[in-house]
Amino acid sequence: MRDTIVIGAGLAGLMGALALAEAGRRPLVLATGYGTTHWGNGTIDVWGQPTTGGPRAAVAAVIASDPDHPYARTGVVGLEAACARFRQVMQAAAYPFVGDLLSDIVIPTALGGFRRAALVPRTMSAGALKAGDRVLIAGFRQLRDFFPPLMAQNLRSQGIAARGVYVELPPVSRSLDFTTRTLAQYFDDDAFRAHVGAQLAHLRGDASHIGLPAVLGMRQPLEVIAELERHSGAQIFEVATLPPSVPGMRIAGILERAIVAAGGRIQIGSAVLRGVAADDRLTDVVSEAAAREQHHRVTRCLLASGGIAGGGVRTDQTGAVWETALGLPLAAPAARRTWFASRSLDPRGHAIFRAGVLSDDRLRPLDQRGHVVYRNVTVAGGALAGADTMRERSRSGVALATGWAAGSRLATVEA
Amino acid sequence: MPATDFIELSLDHCIKCNICTAACPVSAVTDLFPGPKYVGPQAQRFRRDGEAPPDDTVDYCSGCRVCNEVCPTGVKIMEINTRAKARIVESRGVPLRSWLLGYQYIIGRLACGPLAGVANLFANLRWVRVLAEQLTGIAREAPLPSFSGYSFRSWARRRQQHAATGRPKVVYFHGCATNYYEPRVGEAAVAVLEHNGFEVIVPEQGCCGLPLLSNGIFSHGRHHHQYNVAQLYPYAAQGIPIVGTSTSCTLTLKEEAPELLAMHDEQTRVVAEHTYDIFEFLRLLHERGRLNTRFRRIKRRLPYHAPCQQRAHRIGRPALDILELVPGLTMVESDAACCGLAGSYGYKVEKYRIAMDVGADLFDFMRSSGSDLAVCDSEICRWQIDHGSEVYSVHPIELLREAYGLAADA
Numbered sequence: 001m002r003d004t005i006v007i008g009a010g011l012a013g014l015m016g017a018l019a020l021a022e023a024g025r026r027p028l029v030l031a032t033g034y035g036t037t038h039w040g041n042g043t044i045d046v047w048g049q050p051t052t053g054g055p056r057a058a059v060a061a062v063i064a065s066d067p068d069h070p071y072a073r074t075g076v077v078g079l080e081a082a083c084a085r086f087r088q089v090m091q092a093a094a095y096p097f098v099g100d101l102l103s104d105i106v107i108p109t110a111l112g113g114f115r116r117a118a119l120v121p122r123t124m125s126a127g128a129l130k131a132g133d134r135v136l137i138a139g140f141r142q143l144r145d146f147f148p149p150l151m152a153q154n155l156r157s158q159g160i161a162a163r164g165v166y167v168e169l170p171p172v173s174r175s176l177d178f179t180t181r182t183l184a185q186y187f188d189d190d191a192f193r194a195h196v197g198a199q200l201a202h203l204r205g206d207a208s209h210i211g212l213p214a215v216l217g218m219r220q221p222l223e224v225i226a227e228l229e230r231h232s233g234a235q236i237f238e239v240a241t242l243p244p245s246v247p248g249m250r251i252a253g254i255l256e257r258a259i260v261a262a263g264g265r266i267q268i269g270s271a272v273l274r275g276v277a278a279d280d281r282l283t284d285v286v287s288e289a290a291a292r293e294q295h296h297r298v299t300r301c302l303l304a305s306g307g308i309a310g311g312g313v314r315t316d317q318t319g320a321v322w323e324t325a326l327g328l329p330l331a332a333p334a335a336r337r338t339w340f341a342s343r344s345l346d347p348r349g350h351a352i353f354r355a356g357v358l359s360d361d362r363l364r365p366l367d368q369r370g371h372v373v374y375r376n377v378t379v380a381g382g383a384l385a386g387a388d389t390m391r392e393r394s395r396s397g398v399a400l401a402t403g404w405a406a407g408s409r410l411a412t413v414e415a
Numbered sequence: 416m417p418a419t420d421f422i423e424l425s426l427d428h429c430i431k432c433n434i435c436t437a438a439c440p441v442s443a444v445t446d447l448f449p450g451p452k453y454v455g456p457q458a459q460r461f462r463r464d465g466e467a468p469p470d471d472t473v474d475y476c477s478g479c480r481v482c483n484e485v486c487p488t489g490v491k492i493m494e495i496n497t498r499a500k501a502r503i504v505e506s507r508g509v510p511l512r513s514w515l516l517g518y519q520y521i522i523g524r525l526a527c528g529p530l531a532g533v534a535n536l537f538a539n540l541r542w543v544r545v546l547a548e549q550l551t552g553i554a555r556e557a558p559l560p561s562f563s564g565y566s567f568r569s570w571a572r573r574r575q576q577h578a579a580t581g582r583p584k585v586v587y588f589h590g591c592a593t594n595y596y597e598p599r600v601g602e603a604a605v606a607v608l609e610h611n612g613f614e615v616i617v618p619e620q621g622c623c624g625l626p627l628l629s630n631g632i633f634s635h636g637r638h639h640h641q642y643n644v645a646q647l648y649p650y651a652a653q654g655i656p657i658v659g660t661s662t663s664c665t666l667t668l669k670e671e672a673p674e675l676l677a678m679h680d681e682q683t684r685v686v687a688e689h690t691y692d693i694f695e696f697l698r699l700l701h702e703r704g705r706l707n708t709r710f711r712r713i714k715r716r717l718p719y720h721a722p723c724q725q726r727a728h729r730i731g732r733p734a735l736d737i738l739e740l741v742p743g744l745t746m747v748e749s750d751a752a753c754c755g756l757a758g759s760y761g762y763k764v765e766k767y768r769i770a771m772d773v774g775a776d777l778f779d780f781m782r783s784s785g786s787d788l789a790v791c792d793s794e795i796c797r798w799q800i801d802h803g804s805e806v807y808s809v810h811p812i813e814l815l816r817e818a819y820g821l822a823a824d825a
Contacts, residue, residue, distance in 0.1 A: 001702065001736050028731065033487035038434045176446040181437040244437035260748070267731045269484035289729040291669035291687040311487060
């Protein structure tokens with residue numbers, strides 16, 4: 001039936017599936033659960049380390065100095081193509097992103113620190129503060145883990161005029177428990193946001209910008225922003241929260257709908273257990289199901305099941321490191337004692353976090369001798385070896401670039 | 416409970432990411448249910464044998480399994496919750512309403528047949544529903560299906576006399592809803608299977624027991640499952656597939672009963688491994704090149720909802736895979752999480768409103784489709800779709816029979 005399989009529903013898997021669907025390959029996405037989109041911050045972070053020339057130049061420098069980095073497999077051109085398609089899809093869903101890869105966008109975290117991103121949703125872009133901006137951080141007492149006074153205090157300590165206030169929750173049917181998702185649902189409601197808008201107008205004072213937790217609507221966040229700006233007269237921006245990430249859920253939802261509209265299908269809750277191969281071709285993928293395993297005949301397969309954090313690479317106390325879905329050979333530190341540097345915040349990072357699947361220039365998996373393992377498989381995202389994306393702050397950039405490239409290249413594989 | 420029980424062990428895989436909380440359709444509409452993470456892997460650490468249950472909010476879990484579906488680390492949240500409900504029932508006794516909902520098939524057995532007309536009239540009288548609500552707590556507005564004037568089994572008995580022999584055999588598990596309310600679904604299943612060259616056997620069978628399990632009456636659920644295993648094992652042992660049209664019955668045979676009740680004996684396992692959703696079975700036939708694909712053109716665009724109980728099989732969308740083969744037919748899938756009714760959940764007076772709020776996205780999807788016909792694999796969901804959106808819905812097997820050009824009363 002569907003013989004193009006994508007393993008993993010994070011950003012890499014969804015972008016790969018989109019490329020395959022748009023190429024007419026009708027992909028089936030199999031994933032254990034929702035992907036890391038729901039944990040992430042909802043921005044595309046191409047390179048978060050301090051650089052001078054912006055994300056594009058940073059990636060060019062990485063490729064020049066480290067030929068085994070995943071970015072070396074896509075090139076700057078591949079990264080640009082992925083970002084362009086991503087922006088088009090988001091734009092078409094009325095969730096536009098800004099950023100041009102030529103300069104970093106520097107926005108505040110929920111703790112009031114600053115971080116670099118390459119692409120940010122329009123809902124966050126006003127958070128790129130300039131000298132002289134006066135900021136009001138507003139939140140809800142009901143939302144755990146978002147503390148406006150703390151965030152404002154940390155902004156002030158970096159020389160930014162900031163105040164932190166709490167907004168009274170408008171009348172709602174709920175009284176006990178609030179998550180980012182429930183608040184985002186409330187912001188989809190006209191009366192709720194009008195109520196918040198009126199309070200912001202009252203609380204604004206001399207603020208030019210108002211930052212709110214990233215819960216400003218699940219469906220039409222730009223409309224929410226526009227209405228809050230109309231009420232308050234200040235520029236509104238969202239600040240990424242702890243999971244579950246509303247901006248991440250928006251991205252996942254938009255990509256899922258685009259994949260389905262282009263003929264793909266998403267099957268969440270189906271962990272891939274193993275693959276079956278004949279010589280250098282993968283022939284079957286086996287997924288977990290009630291009472292029996294489900295067998296999928298495979299013409300082409302994209303592995304985007306993540307690294308250690310995403311569950312695609314596992315380790316144990318004996319020092320074993322393995323790839324969970326297809327059992328591909330991994331590049332990983334040989335012995336457990338070499339996994340970690342002696343200091344936890346060592347600037348060089350920890351060797352184990354670079355563990356993953358080696359790939360050729362078409363993103364096909366390689367064994368230790370450098371031979372292609374399966375000609376009809378490509379690999380993307382955290383499953384790839386050669387990047388410590390948490391330290392580089394490149395997780396979503398690597399996922400986007402390699403996901404799109406691996407999907408596009410896989411689409412050309414014939415039966 | 417054995418020390419290696421993997422439902423229990425799975426809670427250690429919870430990384431507290433709250434993806435389940437963000438996907439839960441019940442906690443989205445009410446805070447009477449604080450969400451799967453809290454009542455599941457978190458509260459479970461405070462549940463100890465012989466101690467009072469720490470928290471009753473788990474009673475508001477509808478058992479839809481969306482949490483299991485989306486969990487990135489494989490925690491068996493819904494099973495943890497259902498077992499917790501059973502502990503509450505164990506410590507406090509079974510309320511009358513749970514007996515009624517758990518044993519609703521007895522009412523079906525009594526009312527289906529010549530008395531169906533009168534029974535339907537009576538069951539839909541407003542004062543009867545109000546009285547029933549007062550006495551039992553079954554919501555007066557909740558959608559009751561209509562009793563059928565004949566049972567599926569009586570239809571099957573009449574037909575089996577002239578069934579062809581010498582063909583490959585398949586067992587049909589019809590479930591209570593097909594038997595007492597919607598024999599048309601079973602008739603369509605038999606027609607499609609026979610059209611594909613099978614001899615369809617309808618052995619003795621009872622309620623799958625899911626209504627008892629989801630109301631926490633585990634001991635009775637176990638008896639029902641043992642009975643069905645005893646009836647079905649002789650077929651399964653010969654390698655004869657057991658095919659069902661009720662996605663919740665087949666899920667119970669495959670997994671729910673064995674896992675919740677920790678029934679890991681050989682016969683239970685063999686029955687589970689031979690049980691198929693009917694479209695899963697048809698898809699396997701197609702993959703082996705054995706499905707008859709001579710379909711008539713059906714020039715329609717129809718909305719489809721994959722019910723929670725179907726998604727919990729973790730087999731994708733076999734109904735869509737097969738219906739996509741029908742020329743002219745376009746199926747549009749909803750992305751609504753749940754219809755809300757979730758078995759017997761939405762029949763409970765304190766949960767009726769929650770169930771309707773949960774289903775709101777699905778009702779909107781069905782209404783805005785502009786279609787006068789919807790397609791859904793689960794009978795419970797179909798009743799809720801009819802009730803909430805007033806779009807009439809059929810089982811996909813009925814649509815497939817139409818695509819084969821088989822008459823309704825073959």
